[in-house]
Amino acid sequence: MNATITLPDPNTMYQAIVDRDAEMEGLFVMAVKTTGIFCRPGCKAKTPKRENVEFFATADQALAAGYRPCKRCRPMELSGSVPAWLTQLVDALEADSSRRWTNADLEAMGLSPIRVRRWFQQHYRMTFHAYLRTRRIGLAVDMLQTGKDVTSTALDSGYESLSGFRDSLRKWTGQSPTSIKDGEPILVQRILTPLGPMLAAGSDAGLCLLEFADRKMLPKQFERVSKLFAQPILPGTHPVLSEAADQIEQYFQGTRTEFTLPLRLDGTSFQQQVWKLLEGIPFGQTSSYGELAERLGKPTASRAVGRTNGDNRLAIVVPCHRVVRSDGHLCGYAGGLWRKKWLLEHERKLNHNQ
CATH class of the missing domain: 1.10.10.10 (Winged helix-like DNA-binding domain superfamily/Winged helix DNA-binding domain)
Known part of the structure; x- marks a missing residue:
């Protein structure tokens, strides 16, 4: 059976530009004849006149036609990429996962705490400080499962007291340090694609979730997955997630037509x-x-x-x-x-x- 597929007509695409409709991401780019610049559909730059606009299916086609990428919406980058203004902070987070950050720390780096909060809410579905807490918990879980004692784990993952660590662990995972040693959390990481970021979750048992990050029901989906497998979901890395990212990239590049990933298809x-x-x-x-x-x-x-x-x-x-x-x-x-x-x-x- 062949599906009937209709790409947007020029009027629909122009209306998406007027509405700054990011849901059209990946379907086309807009090029402005008067400036020589091309943009994503959701770019927040001033809307050009209809007669000054032409559309291309890909950024490569716009480049070949002599247009330059917009410095504001960065159409050559995958949607969801860390923006230039945030890279210093992200690098610092990777260098020290246990560090406690305050709004004053962000301001000292020249960052607006509100802007940082909004970016993390949009891309991780949680605030910056909630992200930090789950990162510390993920670090602690990894330490416990590799045999480190509870007290050392609490201190090395940035907690000032053992009781605070136990309370935080139980709040985020529903488990005690002792039970965490015997369990296996589900780890989740972002995968960037031409159609927007995806969130992948999995463990040694296989990949159990892969969804586009802007799906409205995603928080409910995470709750169901955590309940179904009786395990907490935490930010982290895992070989199955890295392999999923590689295979998804190959799919979008057109070099893969089948997936060879271990899957957890639990259900009726x-x-x-x-x-x-x-x-x-x-x-x-x-x-x-x-x-x-x-x-x-x-x-x-x-x-x-x-x-x-x-x-x-x-x-x-x-x-x-x-x-x-x-x-x-x-x-x-x-x-x-x-x-x-x-x-x-x-x-x-x-x-x-x-």
Whole structure:
């Protein structure tokens, strides 16, 4: 089955510029003839007149046409990249994960605490100081699981008292230092893509979540994952997350059409059957809810298949974006219908070129 894919028309794209609609990110860039500069759809620069604008599918095409990238919205960088004004702080965080930061420390670096707070809320769904606390907890969990004693762990991860450390650990993980040693937290990190940042979560058992960071239901999804696997979710790095980042990058570069990642597809028997069918939809092709229900031997279960499709926790890797309506038109997608269009067009073009 071939999906009906319609890219935005010029009027729609111009309206996105007027509205500063960042949801069009990845679908096109806008170039301004009078300035010789091209921008992202969500750029906050002054809106140019319609007659002075032309559109390109990619930043490379705009460059080839002689336009320069905007210094404000930085269209050559992946959406969600750390901006230049924040790099000094991020480097300092990486150098010392246990340091306690105050607003005065930020101001001493020439940073506005409000601006920093907003950036972390937008990209990590938490404030800067909440991010620091979870980072310290993640550091402490790693120390405990490698055999370090509780007192040394508390001091080395930036806590001033043992009781404060125990309280904080229980608040963020629901566990005591002793039980943490025997458990395995789920670690989460950001992955930058041409369609915006994604959040990946996993552990030794495999990748259990991969979602676009701006999905409205993401906090609920994290709660469900933590409850389902009975483990806290903390910022951190893990080989399965690094491999996921590499394979996602290869997918967007057009050099990978299948994923070889260990996955945690825990769910009901019916959910697991549907998710396995989703994995089986070939790259560059689509299927409908009705077709999936037929393959399950349950032709009247198309609505249940649709609900399970929406419950998929592993965007792109378990390709729920390849499910369309029976008439071939696109239907809902948790990451946004515009992303679904982009992904299907990306795969269709690669299939056509092979």
